[in-house]
Amino acid sequence: MDTVFDVAIIGGGINGCGCAADAALRGLSVVLLEQDDLASKTSSSSTKLIHGGLRYLEQFEFGLVRKALNERQILLNVAPHIVRPQAFILPYEKHMRPSWLLRLGLFVYDHLSRNNKLPKSRSIHRKNSAWFNPLFDTFNQGALYYDAATDDSRLTLLNALQAKNHGASIRTTSRVTHIERVEGLWELTIASKAKTPYTIRAKSLINAAGPWVNTVANLANAKDMRQITLVKGSHIVIPKLYSGNHAYLLQHDDKRILFVIPYQNNTLIGTTEVNCAGTPETVSISDNEINYLLETVNHYFKHKVSKKEIIYTWSGLRPLLSDDSKEMQHMSRDYAYTVSKSGAPLITIYGGKITTYRQLSVEIIDALRFLFPQMGASTTQKTLLPGASFNQMTFQDYQSYAINQYPWLEPSLLNRYLEQYGTLMEHFLAPCTSIASLGRHFGGSLYQQEVDYLINEEWGTTAEDILFRRTKLGITHPEINQVALADYIEENIFIEVT
Numbered sequence: 063m064d065t066v067f068d069v070a071i072i073g074g075g076i077n078g079c080g081c082a083a084d085a086a087l088r089g090l091s092v093v094l095l096e097q098d099d100l101a102s103k104t105s106s107s108s109t110k111l112i113h114g115g116l117r118y119l120e121q122f123e124f125g126l127v128r129k130a131l132n133e134r135q136i137l138l139n140v141a142p143h144i145v146r147p148q149a150f151i152l153p154y155e156k157h158m159r160p161s162w163l164l165r166l167g168l169f170v171y172d173h174l175s176r177n178n179k180l181p182k183s184r185s186i187h188r189k190n191s192a193w194f195n196p197l198f199d200t201f202n203q204g205a206l207y208y209d210a211a212t213d214d215s216r217l218t219l220l221n222a223l224q225a226k227n228h229g230a231s232i233r234t235t236s237r238v239t240h241i242e243r244v245e246g247l248w249e250l251t252i253a254s255k256a257k258t259p260y261t262i263r264a265k266s267l268i269n270a271a272g273p274w275v276n277t278v279a280n281l282a283n284a285k286d287m288r289q290i291t292l293v294k295g296s297h298i299v300i301p302k303l304y305s306g307n308h309a310y311l312l313q314h315d316d317k318r319i320l321f322v323i324p325y326q327n328n329t330l331i332g333t334t335e336v337n338c339a340g341t342p343e344t345v346s347i348s349d350n351e352i353n354y355l356l357e358t359v360n361h362y363f364k365h366k367v368s369k370k371e372i373i374y375t376w377s378g379l380r381p382l383l384s385d386d387s388k389e390m391q392h393m394s395r396d397y398a399y400t401v402s403k404s405g406a407p408l409i410t411i412y413g414g415k416i417t418t419y420r421q422l423s424v425e426i427i428d429a430l431r432f433l434f435p436q437m438g439a440s441t442t443q444k445t446l447l448p449g450a451s452f453n454q455m456t457f458q459d460y461q462s463y464a465i466n467q468y469p470w471l472e473p474s475l476l477n478r479y480l481e482q483y484g485t486l487m488e489h490f491l492a493p494c495t496s497i498a499s500l501g502r503h504f505g506g507s508l509y510q511q512e513v514d515y516l517i518n519e520e521w522g523t524t525a526e527d528i529l530f531r532r533t534k535l536g537i538t539h540p541e542i543n544q545v546a547l548a549d550y551i552e553e554n555i556f557i558e559v560t
């Protein structure tokens with residue numbers, strides 16, 4: 063109880079971890095408290111796009127789109143191993159938005175951000191492109207444009223690692239149950255799987271609890287709470303629907319749009335948008351949502367997708383700032399935050415996107431300058447995320463280097479390690495010279511060296527943490543022996559008990 067942290071953060075999603083990284087890089091002492099696993103909630107349930115959001119142009123959200131496009135380029139620069147350019151095909155059909163409107167929208171999208179280095183959009187036609195092959199013959203023209211895709215939970219983890227590497231204390235399975243201002247400081251009570259409940263103190267508090275933001279705001283007795291609407295979005299994963307690495311943007315009759323994206327050698331389809339009646343703890347896809355997704359895809363693709371092809375689903379909640387004058391789908395996706403300076407400062411974060419987490423984190427930590435006047439400016443715009451230091455090489459060069467360095471690794475396994483870890487894979491590959499030296503085999507492409515790394519360095523404490531958030535092997539290799547993995551983790555994890 064002796065330590066007084068500069069900043070305590072509640073919530074280990076992308077926004078909490080982004081704030082932890084920004085603050086730690088500026089030299090502040092940080093503790094981050096996550097009730098479950100890092101990225102276990104909204105930040106592993108997104109569509110996994112780092113994008114400006116083409117459709118927000120229709121709602122005249124130019125500021126949000128410009129900010130997000132700027133961030134897209136920054137994230138492509140600082141994390142090229144997990145943020146990748148993604149080509150999108152936008153098929154055009156007469157009854158949809160007029161083609162001139164789509165062209166205008168794409169022109170604005172191409173030019174809104176000055177630092178954008180992705181190729182510009184262009185019109186395409188069935189006659190001279192294979193992209194239309196999987197689509198019904200009624201779709202003959204459209205546009206090609208670029209955005210970026212990522213692995214949302216790994217992006218979150220990389221921010222937590224960045225924070226840890228700069229001194230932050232990242233505590234998972236640590237639920238904040240009581241919050242009080244005591245003598246100008248915050249006192250938080252934490253219920254943890256590993257320890258009996260304990261208390262920590264901090265000079266400032268950031269509420270980054272996502273869909274639970276107002277539950278935590280209530281605990282903190284916040285006076286400036288804002289009303290939120292929880293909107294559920296669901297996705298399905300089916301076996302690869304078409305060949306190629308491009309994605310599709312489909313327009314539904316109801317004016318909503320839907321993405322069809324290559325995902326882990328399969329195809330990801332999402333998302334829906336439904337008002338959430340239940341509690342944040344119990345979100346899952348409904349039959350209506352499945353039908354909605356299938357109906358839209360089957361309107362475009364020749365291969366008729368059926369329910370039984372679904373391999374995996376996930377749902378997440380967007381905590382949007384309520385706006386009585388707008389329908390749910392028109393409520394802003396931009397973030398907002400309140401800063402309370404009476405007594406120990408409290409910052410409460412509402413909404414946001416994976417794409418804009420970095421800019422949000424800069425603003426949040428800047429807002430604490432009155433408390434930490436010596437603090438430097440944010441450096442996250444130029445600081446590579448862990449795994450992205452390729453020693454003057456580009457990621458492509460590093461991929462070639464790795465092929466020479468680890469000739470005994472199967473190309474598909476090496477590729478998975480590269481795309482998941484970048485140079486972080488060297489942590490667990492350094493002592494290895496053969497497949498046998500990767501240690502115990504749990505099935506699929508999962509070996510002990512990787513599991514040990516994930517337990518020791520990336521806070522993995524359960525089979526689910528490892529199979530679904532740190533890797534996606536739970537989706538791609540369901541044959542992995544989850545019981546054996548869980549037993550192994552149980553035997554090998556170091557739990558600090560007080």
Ligand SMILES: Cc1cc2nc3c(=O)[nH]c(=O)nc-3n(C[C@H](O)[C@H](O)[C@H](O)COP(=O)(O)OP(=O)(O)OC[C@H]3O[C@@H](n4cnc5c(N)ncnc54)[C@H](O)[C@@H]3O)c2cc1C
Nearest residue numbers: 073075076077097104105108109111238272295414416417
């Ligand atoms: C369906 C869907 C699709 C999306 N697609 C995209 C996309 O393609 N691109 C994009 O940029 N954005 C997308 N988003 C938005 C993006 O996913 C969210 O903005 C982002 O993940 C929010 O992160 P967060 O850190 O605020 O919340 P979360 O990730 O939910 O993190 C909050 C954390 O707080 C923890 N917590 C709560 N209470 C406590 C407590 N008392 N003690 C300790 N911990 C606590 C929770 O366990 C949780 O882990 C999408 C969102 C949804 C729902």
